[in-house]
Amino acid sequence: MNSKKKCPHITSNDLRVIQAIHKITDHGNSAEVKLQTDGLLKVYEVEKKIVKIHDEHKETAVG
Numbered sequence: 001m002n003s004k005k006k007c008p009h010i011t012s013n014d015l016r017v018i019q020a021i022h023k024i025t026d027h028g029n030s031a032e033v034k035l036q037t038d039g040l041l042k043v044y045e046v047e048k049k050i051v052k053i054h055d056e057h058k059e060t061a062v063g
Contacts, residue, residue, distance in 0.1 A: 017041045 017033065020043040024031040030046040 013040055017043055 021031045021033070024043065024045045030048065032044040032046050034042050034044065036042050
């Protein structure tokens with residue numbers, strides 16, 4: 001980001017939020033952003049797991 005051309009609407013907290021999102025997504029997880037009651041944005045790291053369910057009644061063809 002070019003520091004000479006700062007947007008007056010972007011706060012230091014906004015920049016921290018963007019940096020946190022990049023840090024989280026750089027290692028493969030998702031980021032979730034929520035608005036706090038004080039008006040600031042908070043970033044959460046979300047890890048998703050794939051869960052396999054074995055269904056005894058379902059037949060699978062092996063090909």
